[in-house]
Amino acid sequence: MDKQLDLLQGTLDMLILKAVSLGPLHGYGILLRIQQISKDRLEIQQGSLYPALYRLEHQGWIASEWGESENNRKAKYYRLTAAGKRRLLAEADNWNRMADVIAGILGTKPEEV
Amino acid sequence: MTLWSRLRSWWNATVRRSRMESEMDAELRFHIESLAEDLMSGGMSRPEAQRRARIQFGGIERVKEEGREARGVNFFETFLQDVHFGLRMLCKNPGFTVVAVLTLALGIGANTAIFSLVDGILLRPLPFAAPQNLVSITGTFPKGGFVAMREQMQSLDVASYFEGHEFNLTGRGDPLRLSGAVVSAEFFSVLGARPELGHAFYPGDDDAGRDNYVILSHSLWQQHFGANPSILGQSIVLEGISRQVIGVMPPEFLFPSAKTQVWLSLHDDPRDTVAYWAGDFMPVIGRLRPGSTLPLARAEIRMFQSRVSKLFPWPMPADWNADISVVELRNGMVADVRSRLFLLLGAVGLILLIACVNVANLALSRAATREKEIAVRTAMGAERTRVIRQLLTESVLLALLGGLLGIILATEGLHLLKAALPADTPRLADAHIDWRVLSFTGGLAILTGLLFGLAPALQSSRAALSQSLNAATRGASVSISHRLRSALAIAEVAFAVLLVIAAGLLIRSFVALSRVDPGFRAERVLTARVTPNQEFCGDPARCVSFYRELLSRMQAVPGVSSAAVVNTLPLGGRVAKRSLEIENEAVPPGEAMPLFWMDVVTPDYLRVMKIPVVAGRGFTSADESGNPPVALVTSSTSRRFWPGRSPVGSHVRLSGDKDWRTVVGIVSDVRAYDLQKNVPDWINGTIYFPYATNATLEGGRVPSDMTVVLQSSLDESQLHNVLRSTISGLNPEVPASEVKPMRAVVSESVSTPASTTVLFVAFAALALVLGLTGIYGVLSFLVSRRTKEIGIRLALGAQRRDVLWLVMKEGARFSLIGISLGLAGALGISRLLAGELYGVSPADPATFLAAASLMTAVTLLACYIPTRRAMRVDPLLALRHE
Numbered sequence: 001m002d003k004q005l006d007l008l009q010g011t012l013d014m015l016i017l018k019a020v021s022l023g024p025l026h027g028y029g030i031l032l033r034i035q036q037i038s039k040d041r042l043e044i045q046q047g048s049l050y051p052a053l054y055r056l057e058h059q060g061w062i063a064s065e066w067g068e069s070e071n072n073r074k075a076k077y078y079r080l081t082a083a084g085k086r087r088l089l090a091e092a093d094n095w096n097r098m099a100d101v102i103a104g105i106l107g108t109k110p111e112e113v
Numbered sequence: 114m115t116l117w118s119r120l121r122s123w124w125n126a127t128v129r130r131s132r133m134e135s136e137m138d139a140e141l142r143f144h145i146e147s148l149a150e151d152l153m154s155g156g157m158s159r160p161e162a163q164r165r166a167r168i169q170f171g172g173i174e175r176v177k178e179e180g181r182e183a184r185g186v187n188f189f190e191t192f193l194q195d196v197h198f199g200l201r202m203l204c205k206n207p208g209f210t211v212v213a214v215l216t217l218a219l220g221i222g223a224n225t226a227i228f229s230l231v232d233g234i235l236l237r238p239l240p241f242a243a244p245q246n247l248v249s250i251t252g253t254f255p256k257g258g259f260v261a262m263r264e265q266m267q268s269l270d271v272a273s274y275f276e277g278h279e280f281n282l283t284g285r286g287d288p289l290r291l292s293g294a295v296v297s298a299e300f301f302s303v304l305g306a307r308p309e310l311g312h313a314f315y316p317g318d319d320d321a322g323r324d325n326y327v328i329l330s331h332s333l334w335q336q337h338f339g340a341n342p343s344i345l346g347q348s349i350v351l352e353g354i355s356r357q358v359i360g361v362m363p364p365e366f367l368f369p370s371a372k373t374q375v376w377l378s379l380h381d382d383p384r385d386t387v388a389y390w391a392g393d394f395m396p397v398i399g400r401l402r403p404g405s406t407l408p409l410a411r412a413e414i415r416m417f418q419s420r421v422s423k424l425f426p427w428p429m430p431a432d433w434n435a436d437i438s439v440v441e442l443r444n445g446m447v448a449d450v451r452s453r454l455f456l457l458l459g460a461v462g463l464i465l466l467i468a469c470v471n472v473a474n475l476a477l478s479r480a481a482t483r484e485k486e487i488a489v490r491t492a493m494g495a496e497r498t499r500v501i502r503q504l505l506t507e508s509v510l511l512a513l514l515g516g517l518l519g520i521i522l523a524t525e526g527l528h529l530l531k532a533a534l535p536a537d538t539p540r541l542a543d544a545h546i547d548w549r550v551l552s553f554t555g556g557l558a559i560l561t562g563l564l565f566g567l568a569p570a571l572q573s574s575r576a577a578l579s580q581s582l583n584a585a586t587r588g589a590s591v592s593i594s595h596r597l598r599s600a601l602a603i604a605e606v607a608f609a610v611l612l613v614i615a616a617g618l619l620i621r622s623f624v625a626l627s628r629v630d631p632g633f634r635a636e637r638v639l640t641a642r643v644t645p646n647q648e649f650c651g652d653p654a655r656c657v658s659f660y661r662e663l664l665s666r667m668q669a670v671p672g673v674s675s676a677a678v679v680n681t682l683p684l685g686g687r688v689a690k691r692s693l694e695i696e697n698e699a700v701p702p703g704e705a706m707p708l709f710w711m712d713v714v715t716p717d718y719l720r721v722m723k724i725p726v727v728a729g730r731g732f733t734s735a736d737e738s739g740n741p742p743v744a745l746v747t748s749s750t751s752r753r754f755w756p757g758r759s760p761v762g763s764h765v766r767l768s769g770d771k772d773w774r775t776v777v778g779i780v781s782d783v784r785a786y787d788l789q790k791n792v793p794d795w796i797n798g799t800i801y802f803p804y805a806t807n808a809t810l811e812g813g814r815v816p817s818d819m820t821v822v823l824q825s826s827l828d829e830s831q832l833h834n835v836l837r838s839t840i841s842g843l844n845p846e847v848p849a850s851e852v853k854p855m856r857a858v859v860s861e862s863v864s865t866p867a868s869t870t871v872l873f874v875a876f877a878a879l880a881l882v883l884g885l886t887g888i889y890g891v892l893s894f895l896v897s898r899r900t901k902e903i904g905i906r907l908a909l910g911a912q913r914r915d916v917l918w919l920v921m922k923e924g925a926r927f928s929l930i931g932i933s934l935g936l937a938g939a940l941g942i943s944r945l946l947a948g949e950l951y952g953v954s955p956a957d958p959a960t961f962l963a964a965a966s967l968m969t970a971v972t973l974l975a976c977y978i979p980t981r982r983a984m985r986v987d988p989l990l991a992l993r994h995e
Contacts, residue, residue: 045171
């Protein structure tokens, strides 16, 4: 397994939005899903997930309600709101463009300058 | 959406705090337990799995704290902390707090009081059902015109009323003079008002023969009918005519005015052509029918106006109601007061600005002493926004305290205001302090706090960190906020100058008004209205001989040297007019005959009032027979209608009369309508007739509501008693009312300008006091900051004179710049006052000069104590000062 990468500043929000866009999840589920999709290549501080969740809820991008987990416990499930969907699209778009630009810069060879 | 979710999140975070906490707990526990279970399924023992899960999760408390922050809990906690800290700071500086709160209370209180007037009179909906649909038609119509309008208008339900009627109430103790309104049958239903007792008029109740009903006001019912409900259905005698009481209106119903005591229905009788088409021209109100709009009603009324002129039995002048329109009733009712109220609001707005500037200055001075505290807090990691927020919280707290005290001041102030304003100000009773006014005050206080807090907060949060910490406790860093403080002091002086000039102009105008020669002498003149029933005066000879007998008996009373009667007392607020034909002066076709102010008097009237006869002769007792008919004209009338020649010997005739009257003399002009005008603009001249059976009004009656005027040494109550007993010997059904000295009549006629002047003078005084303390504050701060410098200067050989100059220079600078700005501003806006001014220009140089001098004197006064303190600085002490 490759060495785990630290999360870039500000990307956790986007990952959470993406994770819950695939269906409602509780906090632990979100963590698992991000790790699963990233094939365990991302290191996420378990605790840092919750302030991010609350911030997103505060901003109205995700909404929560209590439900029952797979192991029959009470758990709080988060789902994407309409505003969150728009936000995710905007952030993903931003991210992709930024990644292109950065990749372009890093890929520059001396003779191209 | 986002705002809503934030609010909900705040709500959950604060109000439902404990629930949020337990939910957060449960959520985090679920996470850790799930993680532990996953670890256990990998073969780990339970205790070990739980331990590892907790380690992996990280610090629970830190997560929770960050979670609270993310949910906005801390916003409120910080706020509470700020409030707590702010209150402590305010308690620690009681001097500052008291001065600031008092200053703000004055500013906010004045604004609250005036706003409650504006709200009650201009803004609050009328106390009628669906008031937004109520309109007023800007024009007046006689009965015939109104009846046509009622039949034809599609967009409006209309009602007409006439306010200026008076009725003798007899048969119940002493006869009483009541003021009443005569209204069309729809009056109450159009307004959507119901009586508290009985019922309103029914449609058709204003037709001739069906009109013997009366509705009482609540106060009349209480004061004279013992609030007894059995009055319903009973008859009362008004003007000798018995009318059945069908209703009592509730106390809040005060339309057309607060004076109205009875409402009678109109008497629409088309056979009485003169009364039907030329009687009272009445205002008309209306209610928009469902689906119609104001523009629609305007268009319709204009079309109606073009038709209605043709209905009259005689040609109407083309300009009659030419600019007719439909406006909201609320605006129509208060059109006259509106501009005056806005002036007052502007004035108190200025006072609040001055108060703000004052407190901002105080806060700046204090901020300077708090530089260190703030520097320390910044050094400890406080963000600048956080410091600003703290300081703003403090100023808003101050302002709210000021607002609280201001409300108490305003409650008192509103009583004074109501007493100072003329009693006939429309809707005055509607003004009171309620939640609308309180929310205005609350908003104003917060705004005020932000306004005066912002500058000091920005200023002190900027304070350079190391500089303040390094500087000796009270270093020489004088300049940081000095410029800002000077600017504020200058603004204060300028605002105060504006108010002083406004007050000065109003005083000059009022003095000019008081110096107007009214054309008569009010000294030692007593007046009283003596008013037999119209029905009694239906026989003119009986009426004339009643007054004649009354006068001869009154003249015999000890203390009365002469007595007379007049139909319209000068400045008494009533108008008597007649159309007059002048010999050899043909009226061009299509134009109306000139309208004359008609004074009907007994021969002694000119002597009692000391109105001089300029040419010819006055009336003599021989003229009282009315035969041969004679008249007097006034000087200005003579100039207008007999230019370059004497009217004496020429003839005039009342419209509708057969006989010509001979003009026998000219009397000098009298300010009959108000102190500014002899007669209203729409009246062309003034004529006097002797009181005789042929001195008739429109409608052919002799005047029956005469005012007795006496040259007398009696006081009012003596006169009232003498009159009462004399009258009851003649006719016990005749009331005597409005017994007062002529001087009171004159001063009541200027009650409006008087009240405006008094209020502005009070505001200007307030502005001066606030300005004085403001400048004083700035200068004394300056001196205390420069004590060391002054000490050095003195030690180096500066003279006390130089120190004097050092401080006075500052003061002089404030006042010079402030006064110049104020004068320039006043030049720009004083014409707003033009409508309130008489005999003085809005740019009156004398007033401007006086205001500038007064302001200079005040600023010098403000400089005095700080200067003296500076001059007493002991160089030795000052140098050891730090």
